[in-house]
Amino acid sequence: MSDLRELYQEVILHHNKSPRNFGTLEDANRRADGHNPLCGDRLSLGLKVVDGRIEDVRFSGSGCAISKASASLMTEAVKGRKAEEADALFHRFHELLTGPPDVKVDGKELGKLAVFAGVREFPVRVKCATLAWHTLEAALAGGETASTETP
Numbered sequence: 112m113s114d115l116r117e118l119y120q121e122v123i124l125h126h127n128k129s130p131r132n133f134g135t136l137e138d139a140n141r142r143a144d145g146h147n148p149l150c151g152d153r154l155s156l157g158l159k160v161v162d163g164r165i166e167d168v169r170f171s172g173s174g175c176a177i178s179k180a181s182a183s184l185m186t187e188a189v190k191g192r193k194a195e196e197a198d199a200l201f202h203r204f205h206e207l208l209t210g211p212p213d214v215k216v217d218g219k220e221l222g223k224l225a226v227f228a229g230v231r232e233f234p235v236r237v238k239c240a241t242l243a244w245h246t247l248e249a250a251l252a253g254g255e256t257a258s259t260e261t262p
């Protein structure tokens with residue numbers, strides 16, 4: 112677990128400092144804004160979806176290191192995937208963050224996202240880590256906004 116914790120800190124710091132796919136996607140055909148009022152994290156997501164596949168994705172906004180790193184990793188994880196695959200990945204990720212401490216981490220399926228298992232120890236941070244994913248769901252569903260405080 113200490114290895115995972117070190118990796119977690121390293122990944123969060125790295126992606127917070129140099130986020131992937133950061134900026135505005137000019138030819139986006141789906142957009143949504145996300146807000147986590149508990150922490151003050153805000154992000155805007157632009158997607159280019161063609162034939163049900165996420166061809167491109169970019170995010171912008173400001174928030175804590177966890178929300179930003181999570182958004183960065185999320186964009187890497189879903190780019191090139193079908194919307195259903197992204198959806199399934201979010202469910203696995205959510206399970207990882209909110210499941211019981213002994214829940215098995217499937218590193219193969221989640222890839223780098225598995226490092227967020229460290230967030231499980233800090234329930235208030237779970238909202239930071241899932242904000243980008245809630246926003247993704249809203250964008251894919253054709254919505255405009257997502258809040259971690261909306262059921």
Ligand code: ZN
Nearest residue numbers: 150152175239
């Ligand atoms: Zn946050």
